[in-house]
Structure formats: C-alpha cells, structure tokens
Amino acid sequence: MSGRILVLDDEENYAEMLRDLLLENNYRVDTATRPEQAIMQLEEIPYDLVIADYKMPVMDGAGFLKRSRELYPNLPFILVSGLMNTPELVKVANMSVTLVLEKPLDTELFLESVARFSKPSTQEERVKALEVPESLTDAKEETPAMPHLPRFFSGGSKASTAFLEKAWSVLSSGSFLYVGSPKGGDLDLALKDLSEWFGNEDKPIKQYTLPAIQELGMAGLIEQDFSEMSRLALVRLSNATQIAEAQDFAAATQDNDSGIKIVFEIPCAYLKNVKGLERELVQLPDFIIRKMDTARYARRIARVTAERLSKTNCAEFTSEVVFAILEYPWPRNYSELQSAIQSAISESEDTPLALASFGKLFARSRFETMIPNDRLKYLLTKAQPHILAQMATNEAGGLDPIIKELNIDSGITDLESIPLLKPEIGEI
Amino acid sequence: MKSTRRKRKQRKKRNSYGMAYTVLILDDDEDFNSLLTDIFEQADYVVASLTDPIEAVEVFTHTDYDLVVTDHKMPEMTGAEFMRTIKGIKPEVPVVMVSGYLENDMIRELIRDGVGGVFLKPLNIFSLLERTSELIEEAVKLKAAAKTNPDVSKAFEMDSPDAKLGFRFRSFPCKSSASSDFAERLHSFRNFKLALTLIGGPGTHYRQICEDLAGFYEDTADRFAYFSRDSFDESKLRAALETAKADDASRLTCVLLSVEDMSPEQKQLAAILPKAEGPFSGYAYDIRVIYCVSGDLDDLYDEELIDEHLYILMGTAEVRVPRLKDCSSDIVLMAQQLVVQAAQKVGSQNTPRFDKSAREFLRNYDWPTNYAGLTERVDSAVAATQGGVISIDVLRTAEKELVEETISSRYEVLLKDARKELVNSAIIMFGDDASKAAPFFGADTASINSIINK
Numbered sequence: 001m002s003g004r005i006l007v008l009d010d011e012e013n014y015a016e017m018l019r020d021l022l023l024e025n026n027y028r029v030d031t032a033t034r035p036e037q038a039i040m041q042l043e044e045i046p047y048d049l050v051i052a053d054y055k056m057p058v059m060d061g062a063g064f065l066k067r068s069r070e071l072y073p074n075l076p077f078i079l080v081s082g083l084m085n086t087p088e089l090v091k092v093a094n095m096s097v098t099l100v101l102e103k104p105l106d107t108e109l110f111l112e113s114v115a116r117f118s119k120p121s122t123q124e125e126r127v128k129a130l131e132v133p134e135s136l137t138d139a140k141e142e143t144p145a146m147p148h149l150p151r152f153f154s155g156g157s158k159a160s161t162a163f164l165e166k167a168w169s170v171l172s173s174g175s176f177l178y179v180g181s182p183k184g185g186d187l188d189l190a191l192k193d194l195s196e197w198f199g200n201e202d203k204p205i206k207q208y209t210l211p212a213i214q215e216l217g218m219a220g221l222i223e224q225d226f227s228e229m230s231r232l233a234l235v236r237l238s239n240a241t242q243i244a245e246a247q248d249f250a251a252a253t254q255d256n257d258s259g260i261k262i263v264f265e266i267p268c269a270y271l272k273n274v275k276g277l278e279r280e281l282v283q284l285p286d287f288i289i290r291k292m293d294t295a296r297y298a299r300r301i302a303r304v305t306a307e308r309l310s311k312t313n314c315a316e317f318t319s320e321v322v323f324a325i326l327e328y329p330w331p332r333n334y335s336e337l338q339s340a341i342q343s344a345i346s347e348s349e350d351t352p353l354a355l356a357s358f359g360k361l362f363a364r365s366r367f368e369t370m371i372p373n374d375r376l377k378y379l380l381t382k383a384q385p386h387i388l389a390q391m392a393t394n395e396a397g398g399l400d401p402i403i404k405e406l407n408i409d410s411g412i413t414d415l416e417s418i419p420l421l422k423p424e425i426g427e428i
Numbered sequence: 429m430k431s432t433r434r435k436r437k438q439r440k441k442r443n444s445y446g447m448a449y450t451v452l453i454l455d456d457d458e459d460f461n462s463l464l465t466d467i468f469e470q471a472d473y474v475v476a477s478l479t480d481p482i483e484a485v486e487v488f489t490h491t492d493y494d495l496v497v498t499d500h501k502m503p504e505m506t507g508a509e510f511m512r513t514i515k516g517i518k519p520e521v522p523v524v525m526v527s528g529y530l531e532n533d534m535i536r537e538l539i540r541d542g543v544g545g546v547f548l549k550p551l552n553i554f555s556l557l558e559r560t561s562e563l564i565e566e567a568v569k570l571k572a573a574a575k576t577n578p579d580v581s582k583a584f585e586m587d588s589p590d591a592k593l594g595f596r597f598r599s600f601p602c603k604s605s606a607s608s609d610f611a612e613r614l615h616s617f618r619n620f621k622l623a624l625t626l627i628g629g630p631g632t633h634y635r636q637i638c639e640d641l642a643g644f645y646e647d648t649a650d651r652f653a654y655f656s657r658d659s660f661d662e663s664k665l666r667a668a669l670e671t672a673k674a675d676d677a678s679r680l681t682c683v684l685l686s687v688e689d690m691s692p693e694q695k696q697l698a699a700i701l702p703k704a705e706g707p708f709s710g711y712a713y714d715i716r717v718i719y720c721v722s723g724d725l726d727d728l729y730d731e732e733l734i735d736e737h738l739y740i741l742m743g744t745a746e747v748r749v750p751r752l753k754d755c756s757s758d759i760v761l762m763a764q765q766l767v768v769q770a771a772q773k774v775g776s777q778n779t780p781r782f783d784k785s786a787r788e789f790l791r792n793y794d795w796p797t798n799y800a801g802l803t804e805r806v807d808s809a810v811a812a813t814q815g816g817v818i819s820i821d822v823l824r825t826a827e828k829e830l831v832e833e834t835i836s837s838r839y840e841v842l843l844k845d846a847r848k849e850l851v852n853s854a855i856i857m858f859g860d861d862a863s864k865a866a867p868f869f870g871a872d873t874a875s876i877n878s879i880i881n882k
Contacts, residue, residue, distance in 0.1 A: 326853060
C-alpha cells in the first residue's frame with residue numbers, strides 16, 4: 001500500500017505546484033496552507049512524509065516541526081525553504097528535521113529524497129481507487145474500498161466504518177443517499193470526507209431545505225457555479241412527509257452525469273416513516289456504540305480548543321475525565337461532546353482537564369466509587385445491552401433465542417439490568 | 429594520545445537495565461575534549477573520550493554507546509565523515525556535532541546524513557545536555573517500540589527473514605517479533621541432546637517447524653522421522669530406525685505429534701525412546717525426540733496426560749510456538765503462500781489475491797486453530813473465488829461453512845470487540861500512551877497491549 005504525503009506551504013501556488021509534481025509521480029498528496037490545519041490533518045491521518053515551508057506567518061516551519069515532533073517523533077519531515085541562516089539551520093537540526101532543501105527546488109533531488117520516505121502508488125492501486133461498481137446489483141456484493149482513511153469523520157469504531165463505507169458505496173453508484181441521522185451527529189464531518197473523495201477538495205458543502213431544492217430543480221442545481229462550492233449537497237428533511245417527496249424528487253432526476261450528489265438527512269425520529277428505501281438508506285450510528293470515535297473526537301476537540309484558548313495543558317485528560325467520557329452515553333452525540341469539552345476548557349485553569357470543569361454533566365459518574373480493576377467490567381456491562389440488541393437484529397427469532405441460549409433469567413425485562421454474562425472477559 | 433577513560437559515579441542516568449547511559453566523545457582538541465567530558469560526567473553519563481577519529485571508529489564498532497558527540501574539524505577525518513562512517517555501522521546511535529564554525533551547506537549535509545543535533549561555540553551547555561537526553565530517550569523508545577510493534581520494527585528489517593536471522597526459516601515469515609524470537613530460540617536449541625518440547629496452540633504446523641529445524645544442520649547424515657498417534661508404535665519405529673541405519677545416518681530425530689493424545693502404551697514408548705533403552709538400544713547413532721504438545725507441561729501433568737517420566741524428560745528443553753494471532757504481521761504473507769499452494773492444488777490458472785478488507789481480516793482474526801485454521805480458510809476461499817479477488821466477504825463465508833457459529837461464541841466475540849474498543853479509547857484519551865492507560869484499568873502495559881493486539 002502506498003503511503004501519503006502532507007504538503008504545507010502558506011503560498012497556495014507553491015503548495016499546488018508541489019502537489020502536482022508529486023501527483024505526477026504517483027504519490028498520494030494532501031495539501032494545507034495553514035499550520036494549524038496541517039496539525040489537525042496530521043492528527044487524523046497516518047502520513048509517511050511531511051514537506052513544509054520554513055518561512056510562514058503565525059507559526060513558522062520550526063514551530064510546525066516542533067508540534068509535529070510532539071505527535072510523531074520519527075515522522076520523516078522535509079523543510080523546503082528559501083535562504084535560512086545558520087541559527088535557523090542549527091535550530092531545526094536540533095529538532096530532528098530529516099532534510100532541508102533550498103528553494104528554488106532541484107526537482108530531481110527533491111523527488112529522489114521523497115522516494116526515500118514514501119512509496120508511490122502502483123498502477124493497480126490507482127486503478128482500484130477509481131473502480132466503481134458497474135451496476136447497482138453488483139454493488140451490493142462488491143463494495144469499493146474507500147479511497148483513503150477519512151480525515152474529518154472518525155471511522156475508528158466498527159459501526160462508523162461500516163456507515164462510511166456504505167455511504168461511499170451508495171454515492172459511488174448513484175446520485176442520492178439517505179442518511180438516518182441522530183441528534184447532534186457528526187454527519188457534517190462524514191460529508192466533508194465524502195465530498196473530498198468525489199473530487200471537490202475542501203470546497204464548502206451547501207445545505208438546502210427540501211422546498212428550496214425542489215424549486216431549483218436538478219437543472220438549476222447543475223447550472224450553478226461550482227468553483228467555490230462542492231458538487232455534493234446536503235438536504236435536511238424537516239418532517240416525515242418530506243421523505244416521500246425527496247424520493248419523488250430523486251426518482252424524477254434519476255439519471256445525471258453532472259457529478260452532483262445529494263444527501264438527504266432524515267432525523268432518526270422519522271425513520272419509521274421511511275418506505276421503499278433499502279440500499280440508499282444508511283444509518284449514522286449513535287456515539288453510545290462508538291467509544292473509539294468519541295475518544296478521538298474528544299482529543300481533537302480538546303487539542304484545538306486548548307490551543308485557541310492558550311491553555312495547552314487542558315488538551316490532556318485526567319483519569320476521572322477519561323472514565324467519565326467512556327461512561328457517559330452522549331445522547332446528543334458529537335454536538336454534546338464538543339460543547340462539553342469546549343465549555344470545560346473555558347472553565348478550567350491551564351491544567352489537565354478534571355471532572356470539576358464539566359459542571360453537572362458527569363455528576364453521576366461512578367469514578368469515585370470504583371477501584372481501577374473494576375472499571376473495565378463496569379464499562380463492558382454498560383456496553384452489553386447494545387451488544388445483545390445488535391445480536392437480536394441479526395437473529396431470526398429476535399431476542400428470545402439469545403436470552404435462552406445465554407441462560408439469561410427470562411424474568412428480566414430490561415437489558416440494562418443484566419449482569420455481565422462473561423465476567424472473565426472484564427478481567428485483565 | 430589519550431587513552432579511553434571511564435569514571436563511574438554513584439548516581440548515574442540509568443537505562444532500563446539499571447545501567448548508566450554511555451557517551452563517546454571525540455575531539456582532537458585536548459582542552460575542549462576535557463571540557464566536554466566534564467560536562468557529561470557532571471551530568472552522570474559514563475564517558476569514553478577519544479581524540480583520534482580512526483581509533484574512535486574502532487572503539488565505536490566494538491562497544492555499545494547510547495550517544496556520540498564529535499567535533500567537526502579534525503586532522504585525519506572531519507566530524508561529518510566520522511559521522512557518516514559510524515552511521516553506516518550503527519545507524520540507530522544518535523550523533524551530536526559540536527563545532528566552532530560550520531558552513532550552512534555543511535549543516536544541511538549533516539541533517540541529510542542524520543545528525544541528531546548541531547551545537548556551535550560558544551557552547552550552550554544546558555541546551556546541549558537537554559538535547560542529548562532527548563535523543564537518548566527517543567532512541568530507547570524506538571528500540572523498545574521495535575521490539576513490541578512490528579510496524580516500527582519493519583524500519584530496521586532487511587527484506588529476507590533469512591538475512592536478518594542468519595539462517596533459513598520458512599515456517600514463519602518472521603515479520604513479527606513473536607515469530608522472529610521463536611525462530612531464534614528454536615535455532616539456539618538446534619543442538620539439543622535428547623529431548624526438545626514444542627508447545628503450540630491447536631492447529632500448529634509442527635511439521636513445517638521441524639523441517640526448518642532439520643534445515644539448520646549441514647550434516648546430510650541427519651535424519652528426521654515423523655509420528656502421530658495413528659502411526660506411532662514399536663514396529664513403525666523400528667522400521668524408521670532400520671531405514672536410518674541403512675542410510676548411514678549419524679543421528680535420528682523422531683518428531684512425535686500431539687503427545688498428550690497418545691495411548692498410555694505410546695506414551696511409555698515415547699518416554700524410553702530418547703534414552704535408547706529397551707528395544708531401541710544397540711543403534712550406532714544418536715536418537716533424539718521432539719515432543720509436540722498443545723499445552724503447558726505443568727497443566728498436562730496435572731491433568732495426568734503425561735506421567736512423571738515424560739514430564740521430566742520433556743521439561744529439559746521447551747520452546748513455545750507463537751500463536752498465529754500474535755504474529756499479525758506474518759499472517760498475510762503466510763496466507764499468500766497458502767493461496768499459491770491452494771491454487772496449484774485446484775489447478776487454477778490465476779492465483780487469487782486478497783483485497784484490502786481481506787488482508788485486514790486476516791490480520792485481525794483470532795485464529796483459534798492457528799495455521800490449520802488459516803489453511804482451511806484459504807483453501808475454501810480459493811475454491812470459492814476461482815482465481816479472482818478474495819474479499820473479506822469470501823473469507824467470512826468460508827468461516828460460516830467451517831464453524832457453526834453459536835450464539836454464545838458470537839456474544840463472546842462482540843464482547844471482546846467492545847473490550848478492545850474501550851481499551852483503545854482509553855489509550856487514545858491518554859495521548860496514545862498505553863502505559864498510562866494500564867494503571868487506569870489496574871493492569872500492566874503488557875496485558876493492555878495484548879488486548880488491543882488481539
């Protein structure tokens with residue numbers, strides 16, 4: 001598998017020039033023009049090489065190198081710069097920079113150096129990345145692999161990876177996708193990745209109401225200027241009757257080769273009203289079954305917020321906060337996590353985040369009452385109802401055969417009150 | 429020329445073995461050399477200070493240092509040349525350059541050649557010491573990571589496992605630390621005298637492993653004979669002994685598979701075989717036995733699956749075969765090898781390949797029956813695809829056909845997934861530091877790592 005390169009240069013033209021040069025040589029490249037943006041990308045994606053300019057406003061190459069080193073002490077890092085003086089060179093040498101190249105760039109030497117750290121993709125991989133299933137029926141059996149790992153959306157949990165894979169697969173073979181979206185979910189982030197994968201770079205995604213898009217019509221939509229706007233659009237459905245209307249709209253414009261993709265967001269409450277959608281409907285999973293995503297987002301939000309408020313120590317979590325984040329069900333998903341961490345950091349001193357900064361949110365946390373050895377068992381017990389519910393959806397007879405087979409006391413009506421069925425798995 | 433001098437103090441910076449870190453200092457200027465030496469000794473390093481680069485290369489080659497500090501301007505060899513030379517010998521040892529003046533081009537060159545730090549005079553002692561301890565810390569971490577994390581260790585690996593191990597090994601590709609440790613341990617036991625015990629999980633490929641062991645000997649008069657529960661009796665054994673005799677063998681190694689499942693008579697036979705007693709006395713060559721079992725000897729003894737005689741005999745030399753799931757970096761390669769064989773078996777024109785999802789599955793699956801399970805899975809997947817691409821779905825279908833999945837086992841798998849995800853989540857929130865997540869769960873780092881690597 002070929003690796004990925006991140007190019008950071010505050011001059012957009014130069015960044016693009018480097019990207020084109022690397023693309024021509026079959027590397028996979030992302031660009032950034034601001035160091036903060038590049039740091040976020042670094043946190044999200046495993047790169048195998050970073051190429052950065054030295055002279056940039058706000059954070060210079062050395063500052064960016066320092067931050068990158070904190071994240072990845074051994075990531076190959078090439079500085080490309082105009083003249084650097086001796087103190088500057090000594091400074092970056094002492095920060096383990098991998099290579100310093102001078103502008104104007106000797107392309108041959110540059111590509112030679114890049115080849116030391118990153119592998120270009122093979123013909124086979126490039127073809128594969130472009131592959132889309134030939135027809136709808138085939139697509140069911142053969143899901144095209146996602147072109148890269150998502151950058152914005154966290155696909156760390158099984159449920160979220162499955163969601164994004166399915167969304168990608170549906171949109172690869174058609175123009176319309178229906179997403180059952182829970183309150184405060186991270187659909188926007190998923191759409192950013194999808195939009196980029198469909199060649200829209202980071203152009204903003206426009207949101208419409210259903211009446212607005214009906215009025216515009218597919219023809220009107222196509223005629224718009226897409227130089228500053230993604231060809232992927234989001235339509236938020238605001239009541240149950242709109243679901244059928246959206247389907248009518250889609251049916252009327254089934255064929256289009258304009259590259260326009262429309263995602264209809266259906267609030268979960270209305271999902272029961274959905275009829276006649278199977279393949280095109282995907283369900284964005286709740287945070288309660290996405291602990292890994294919750295953890296990743298929590299870190300990302302904390303890091304960005306701590307940076308913004310100049311309380312860098314707040315990017316770290318105390319044990320009690322780690323526990324509380326894992327324990328809490330996050331019924332309002334991403335938005336709730338985001339506002340909780342942001343407000344906690346603004347309340348907090350410049351110290352690792354503690355429970356006290358979260359106000360009443362984690363008031364019911366069992367952290368205090370539990371010894372470390374019991375934590376995993378407790379957290380697994382909280383996860384158990386969701387495991388059983390998930391099994392029930394795949395079992396022909398629903399929950400009953402599961403309850404019988406697992407020797408669960410049949411008098412129990414509430415899945416949450418079942419003790420951990422295999423407590424030994426909760427022991428480390 | 430000043431000779432190597434070492435001074436030890438009471439309190440030193442300790443590495444993980446409790447030893448002080450060692451620094452090699454090279455500077456032809458005696459005064460500056462003693463200044464640097466004093467600085468590092470004050471900071472509790474063990475210092476070897478040299479003035480001659482040629483001698484320094486020699487000393488560096490034969491001694492392990494944690495860090496090297498060198499001057500640039502020296503008569504026989506510049507510091508940059510010296511660094512290039514020693515980077516060619518042990519690239520992992522960090523080198524710091526201390527010099528009066530350096531051209532910008534020279535600094536760029538030093539960076540390219542992997543310098544760990546550059547310090548110009550007048551020297552800032554504090555930042556020099558800060559940087560050196562940073563570099564040592566990083567090098568130690570990298571070394572530790574290379575041991576536990578196969579991805580990092582790849583950076584140090586040469587392409588062929590044979591080149592790395594120094595001997596031929598085929599039963600594992602040895603891309604994982606568990607399997608290369610195993611290969612090395614097995615190799616170190618190659619000259620065992622009487623008995624060797626291989627302990628592996630169900631479905632372990634003992635035969636291939638013993639073939640690797642057989643390949644360690646250059647003496648062509650070495651013979652191996654394999655016996656299972658169905659083929660192990662006195663007459664078959666005698667036949668093997670006679671064949672070896674006819675071949676002018678100098679040594680016969682009998683491999684006994686699943687010893688714990690054998691009958692009491694077979695076990696008795698197994699116990700006297702290496703001692704060349706009873707019916708086996710009087711052969712002019714050495715007889716050795718490799719016992720293959722699926723569990724700890726203590727457990728087998730407690731369960732009365734082996735008696736005291738066997739227990740003592742088998743306990744003389746034990747080697748544990750890693751479980752497949754502990755060699756995640758090996759699995760895809762092993763599977764690819766099996767695909768080639770399976771495709772040949774069914775006479776398929778095209779050799780199927782695994783797509784990304786399938787490779788992921790192979791790496792992450794639990795493989796309760798190890799190599800046998802992998803073989804079965806690959807065989808049925810190859811039969812199902814007829815030369816196309818093997819995806820995760822094909823592998824999963826193959827799984828369904830193989831094991832009737834029970835509700836209870838499915839629950840267990842999901843619960844273990846949930847456990848892995850919870851532990852991973854905690855590690856992420858502790859800044860990707862498993863050593864901080866371990867006390868959070870009241871566990872040690874090794875058990876935490878074993879959960880997330882399952």
